[in-house]
Amino acid sequence: MHKFTQTRQFRTLLAVLFLLCSLSLYTGVAGPGALGDLLSTAVLPMQRVLSLATGQTAESLESITKSKEELQREVDALQSQVNQLNQQQTNYYTALQQNEQYRKFLGLKNENPDYQLLSAAVIERDPTSLSGSFTIDQGSVAGVTQDAPVITEEGLVGWVSQVYATTSVVTTIFDTATQFGGRDTVTNETGILSTTLELSDEGHIRLGYLDADTQVKAGDQIITSGIAVDSGLGGLFPGGLLVGTVTEVGHSTEDASLYAEVAPYVDPADVRNVMVITDFEGKEAALQDAASSQESGG
Numbered sequence: 001m002h003k004f005t006q007t008r009q010f011r012t013l014l015a016v017l018f019l020l021c022s023l024s025l026y027t028g029v030a031g032p033g034a035l036g037d038l039l040s041t042a043v044l045p046m047q048r049v050l051s052l053a054t055g056q057t058a059e060s061l062e063s064i065t066k067s068k069e070e071l072q073r074e075v076d077a078l079q080s081q082v083n084q085l086n087q088q089q090t091n092y093y094t095a096l097q098q099n100e101q102y103r104k105f106l107g108l109k110n111e112n113p114d115y116q117l118l119s120a121a122v123i124e125r126d127p128t129s130l131s132g133s134f135t136i137d138q139g140s141v142a143g144v145t146q147d148a149p150v151i152t153e154e155g156l157v158g159w160v161s162q163v164y165a166t167t168s169v170v171t172t173i174f175d176t177a178t179q180f181g182g183r184d185t186v187t188n189e190t191g192i193l194s195t196t197l198e199l200s201d202e203g204h205i206r207l208g209y210l211d212a213d214t215q216v217k218a219g220d221q222i223i224t225s226g227i228a229v230d231s232g233l234g235g236l237f238p239g240g241l242l243v244g245t246v247t248e249v250g251h252s253t254e255d256a257s258l259y260a261e262v263a264p265y266v267d268p269a270d271v272r273n274v275m276v277i278t279d280f281e282g283k284e285a286a287l288q289d290a291a292s293s294q295e296s297g298g
Contacts, residue, residue, distance in 0.1 A: 155242035181225035
């Protein structure tokens with residue numbers, strides 16, 4: 001028994017009995033409602049805290065609901081800014097690409113100040129075309145005209161065969177309709193550049209109608225001779241445009257002349273950006289010569 005009176009449980013029991021006795025005495029002295037008042041006094045601060053927390057929670061929920069609508073407006077505004085920045089970036093890289101093209105063509109422009117050059121991008125390729133014709137993103141609005149030469153910094157690609165307001169179709173030098181004047185830069189001999197399906201499949205064109213005693217040989221460079229110089233040789237190209245390199249010389253099966261097979265510097269299937277020569281010195285004369293040739297041929 002002595003040990004129990006020294007335990008924690010015994011002391012707790014005494015505390016509870018003391019509290020009950022105190023409450024009984026307080027109720028007897030203060031009246032039967034005193035216990036409720038005492039409990040209310042003890043609970044009231046907790047109620048105030050709970051009410052305050054509940055009110056703050058409601059205000060927070062209302063704030064969250066409003067902020068979602070505001071957040072959506074902010075998201076829309078930010079998306080609009082992102083779209084504008086993306087467009088500016090696209091315009092920047094387009095301008096950068098055009099500047100790079102103009103830089104590459106600066107030497108050509110310096111050598112031929114009469115050339116009017118227009119930058120264009122390939123936007124579509126004709127899957128049915130054996131010669132690899134394609135569409136560019138420039139048309140008559142930008143000054144593109146029928147038969148305008150199309151080039152890259154490496155050389156001749158083809159010519160404009162169809163013109164629309166904002167686009168144009170380019171026929172390449174691998175098309176069987178190809179016919180324009182060519183010149184060997186080593187021997188200065190001239191001929192007519194054309195091709196066949198067999199040659200174009202091999203990636204070659206032909207410089208034909210060379211003399212029997214021609215000095216043209218493999219490795220020679222071929223350029224355009226210029227219709228304004230060699231009237232009637234077809235193709236509205238100025239002289240001096242790079243075409244390709246001679247790979248071999250052979251005898252024509254049609255007559256006694258010789259021909260030179262030429263590997264063009266440019267593969268039209270690989271080009272992504274080109275330049276259109278919208279004007280050059282002698283273009284009017286070239287148009288007149290071409291018209292005269294068609295009339296005489298008809």
